[in-house]
Amino acid sequence: MKCEVVAVGTELLLGQIVDTNSSWIGEQLALVGIDSHHQTKVGDNHDRMVAVLELGLSRSDAVIVCGGLGPTQDDITREAIADVMGVELVRDEAIVERIRAMFGSRGRDMPQNNLRQADIPVGATVNPAMPGTAPGLICPLLGDHDGKIIYAVPGVPWEMKQMMTEGILPDLQARAGITSVIKSRTLRTWGKSESGLAEELDDEINRLDESGEATIAFLASGWEGLKVRITAKADSEDEVEAALVAEEARVREIVGDIVFGVDDDTMESVLLQILRERGLTLGLAESLTGGLIGSRITGIPGCSDVFRGAIVPYDREFKVKLLGTPDVPAVSEEMAIAMVEGVCRTLNADCGIAVTGVAGPEPHEGNEPGTVWAAISIQGRTEAVLLNLPFDRERIRQFTCIAALNLLRTRLLAS
């Protein structure tokens, strides 16, 4: 079963919008066991859209078209599909009423333009999910492409995703005769290279190759670490869940505490949760990161039960004034320790993180860019580590941030 993806929109070709939809769709197809060998971007041009759809049907069993289902004159995906099917568009009055009701619920009248969204090719059905005013289309082909299918989804990512998950992926699996359940779990890791992790997991990956219990894939995520995705296939939800649980335990056993979370967890969400469970509060003293750690922490809803605040003493004078640091070099172990002790005292926090270093591009007081001291404090016990980050300014700051969060996380778990 091969399914290709066509993203529609002149703005995609002009680079005004990056096509992230196709990437997401490709990932979902792979996860459920459907091959996708081609993904194409095409502009809002009727003849070129028809040609790209025809080409897709000639080399794949299914085509997912993304975009061009809106209410404006530019939105011609409906017309292009009808031409490929060799049928007319017919206005679906039930859909008209659904769209009208959506506008009504927001206290607005439906503009006349939106009627176009209810035009459905004869023989097509509407995707069961319809989170916005654009109906998704499920269009079975006859004639030359008998047995093949086109799915149309809007370009709005959350509408597209809901239609994919509820209407398209199950249908594709059924058509492909895939009766098994395929699920994935992503372990978030930080602190090891892909080659290092691959080496550690080499025996386990070989074992899985033979047993077929699950598969393991690595996904690099820059300074956010490396994702280890475990995928399992079984005949029922329960079996696949059991396989994932078992494999997760084996991977954690092998790689240890570099696994900081699962799926949607982030380093800061995990750290906040550990602190919350232990009834501990947190304060930050950020020099080179300038507030980056605090901005990540406060991105998590409900952080205020744990997070006391942050002090960014960018000018050295305020390290002394606000944190009571002694007369030691600005980038030194002594300074990092004094900062974290100072911020716990000033903010009356149980735990603290402090970072001081050189973000570059120029050296500072004899230290090269990337020289960073990170210190943590857990109820009065302090520790500092020296990071040497051979990166540019942005990456030095980002790595400092996540390394410091991870340092506190691992020390809390060990304490």
Added chain:
Amino acid sequence: MKCEVVAVGTELLLGQIVDTNSSWIGEQLALVGIDSHHQTKVGDNHDRMVAVLELGLSRSDAVIVCGGLGPTQDDITREAIADVMGVELVRDEAIVERIRAMFGSRGRDMPQNNLRQADIPVGATVNPAMPGTAPGLICPLLGDHDGKIIYAVPGVPWEMKQMMTEGILPDLQARAGITSVIKSRTLRTWGKSESGLAEELDDEINRLDESGEATIAFLASGWEGLKVRITAKADSEDEVEAALVAEEARVREIVGDIVFGVDDDTMESVLLQILRERGLTLGLAESLTGGLIGSRITGIPGCSDVFRGAIVPYDREFKVKLLGTPDVPAVSEEMAIAMVEGVCRTLNADCGIAVTGVAGPEPHEGNEPGTVWAAISIQGRTEAVLLNLPFDRERIRQFTCIAALNLLRTRLLAS
């Protein structure tokens, strides 16, 4: 002249990497007047790559292939192009020496694998820019596709960009007979909707449609505002520069101080520059943004001559303790003003920004999410504005950040 883009890599189809290269290439092609009607992603598969290249040559005059020029066995773009050209690959010893020298300059021996990168299809030439170990290829076609051309560039963005700018775009323009110079300038604006801006510039856009002096396009950039791109075409660099200068002046005249910068400027880089020119320092008091404003400011190299620091009094107690705020509601004009006065005092800063509000998702002390007070201070003169931001947590925080930066910018310019 039509040029299509083929991005090579199974990881692109699987959604492990988002294909931003094609978007960038599409934008550059549009800027120099070359049409791009199709962009395709294809995996590391020889036959499918050959088919996609053949298809591209059948409907366009040129194809840019991006990726698959690395040293590993997966990297087969060279072989696919040679097959499309109907020629052999021949090892280019001069390129071997260049690659060997690159490794040598880093004190490393060249791995044997990298020899493959010096294999060039007979009849092809090497892109004049070669910033990495992968040579770019310029491959003129004969036979069925006589007169057409394939360009191959690596998938590493900075290598690809240099090859595009120095080797490919000028060549494409020459082939297209475009002797005129096309250049763009982007005005960064903040604070107006696309429809509002389009209405203001309607007469000017109509005038340009007739005169042909330049074109204007709008590019939405979320919370970073709206970009207004002016593009001009003329016979010489001097003429096109003069046209851009004249049009920029007319647009600024019409839309006023919502233009905060040009091209690579950001709100924070512009604000820092204004403060620096006036010899003023800056301090921040951030509540709901938690350090976001400080992290943006300190992202700019050399900010330390202006930026004194930030205080993030997330817990209310520290608003009083560190900023000396009075007993007023946490989200109020009085609190915002007291915070900005307090932070200027505490950090001995000439200018200040303070923000306090509800990021959500839950209401706080009777205020709905999105209720935000932002205050600024310029040498003792303070002002606060109420923002009502009907967004989610992330966007409330980001809009607060940029709105506050912009408030200080506009008031400095007016003072």
